[in-house]
Amino acid sequence: MTAPPVQARGLVKRYGDVLAVDDVDLTVEAGDVYGYLGPNGAGKTTVLRMLLGLIQPTAGEVRLFGADPLVHGATALDGVAGFVEAPRFYPYLTGRKNLELLAALDGGDAKARIDGALDVVELTDRQRHKVGGYSHGMRQRLGVAAALIRNPRLLLLDEPATGLDPAGMRDMRALVARLSLSGTTVLLSSHLLAEVEELCNRVAIVRTGRIVFEGALADLKRTAGAEWRLRTTDDARAMEICRDRRGIANVRRDPLELRFEGTEEAASELSVVLVEAGLAIRALAPHAATLEDLFFRLTEDEPAAARLAEAS
Numbered sequence: 053m054t055a056p057p058v059q060a061r062g063l064v065k066r067y068g069d070v071l072a073v074d075d076v077d078l079t080v081e082a083g084d085v086y087g088y089l090g091p092n093g094a095g096k097t098t099v100l101r102m103l104l105g106l107i108q109p110t111a112g113e114v115r116l117f118g119a120d121p122l123v124h125g126a127t128a129l130d131g132v133a134g135f136v137e138a139p140r141f142y143p144y145l146t147g148r149k150n151l152e153l154l155a156a157l158d159g160g161d162a163k164a165r166i167d168g169a170l171d172v173v174e175l176t177d178r179q180r181h182k183v184g185g186y187s188h189g190m191r192q193r194l195g196v197a198a199a200l201i202r203n204p205r206l207l208l209l210d211e212p213a214t215g216l217d218p219a220g221m222r223d224m225r226a227l228v229a230r231l232s233l234s235g236t237t238v239l240l241s242s243h244l245l246a247e248v249e250e251l252c253n254r255v256a257i258v259r260t261g262r263i264v265f266e267g268a269l270a271d272l273k274r275t276a277g278a279e280w281r282l283r284t285t286d287d288a289r290a291m292e293i294c295r296d297r298r299g300i301a302n303v304r305r306d307p308l309e310l311r312f313e314g315t316e317e318a319a320s321e322l323s324v325v326l327v328e329a330g331l332a333i334r335a336l337a338p339h340a341a342t343l344e345d346l347f348f349r350l351t352e353d354e355p356a357a358a359r360l361a362e363a364s
């Protein structure tokens with residue numbers, strides 16, 4: 053069996069009093085587009101640095117295709133490439149010249165892949181222009197091209213869409229999707245939910261260094277449970293009944309309806325109890341939380357994060 057592209061166990065990074073990364077376990081399987089998602093300062097860049105062997109973990113270990121990047125340096129590992137923070141280039145040289153310098157450092161047949169890489173990132177037309185005149189999105193794409201000339205099986209990208217305008221973000225998403233289709237495994241970090249929502253099949257959501265959810269986004273939506281909306285012939289009485297019931301939480305009364313959180317089972321049982329109490333139900337329906345809601349709950353609200361981590 054071949055080792056997975058990324059396997060990290062018990063990763064910790066401490067900077068003085070700051071626990072930047074707190075006991076992170078991470079497995080990225082071949083073919084994944086994996087999103088490492090969290091707000092600014094959550095420790096995303098620090099994790100990528102450790103994965104690339106640029107810094108040493110305080111504790112824990114990393115394997116890329118079964119090899120330790122601290123021993124070999126990730127860029128010396130066959131099939132691994134990427135960038136941390138923004139990719140850096142010589143602004144007074146052309147895009148192509150920058151890639152040629154990197155290819156010369158890299159050796160092998162990297163030079164022969166420059167045309168193909170420029171084509172994939174859609175910079176062929178601008179390859180003879182100086183990087184100093186490139187837009188932010190073009191520089192990010194050139195960063196991906198610089199990784200592609202190493203013919204990677206695993207691409208690690210730190211916030212590839214940050215600072216891009218909507219068109220730039222769309223181009224970057226399309227580029228990552230194309231790379232994935234051609235067989236490259238991708239691990240990208242992001243603080244933008246919209247960036248990963250369409251693109252990633254798996255995500256880890258991090259909050260102050262710690263993973264609070266790991267899995268498929270579809271599972272996250274399912275696990276989160278819904279907020280229910282209820283209208284009856286006597287909402288005041290219905291509210292009293294709701295308050296006493298197990299499995300129902302956060303009951304609130306609006307002018308038009310009651311709202312509460314709970315599982316489908318709890319809502320079904322409630323409907324029976326309401327009817328037995330002589331109330332007629334005018335409406336009882338779930339209102340699914342958006343992913344944006346879930347993300348903020350997970351990254352800002354400690355009890356909600358703990359509940360979801362338990363349930364997942």
Ligand SMILES: Nc1ncnc2c1ncn2[C@@H]1O[C@H](COP(=O)(O)OP(=O)(O)OP(=O)(O)O)[C@@H](O)[C@H]1O
Nearest residue numbers: 067070072090091092093094095096097098099243
């Ligand atoms: N070299 C360092 N020395 C001290 N503290 C650091 C260092 N690098 C990161 N930190 C701290 O570790 C925490 C995580 O930082 P990190 O850059 O990994 O987060 P991030 O999720 O990538 O955020 P951003 O999106 O803002 O880059 C922050 O509190 C940061 O201040």
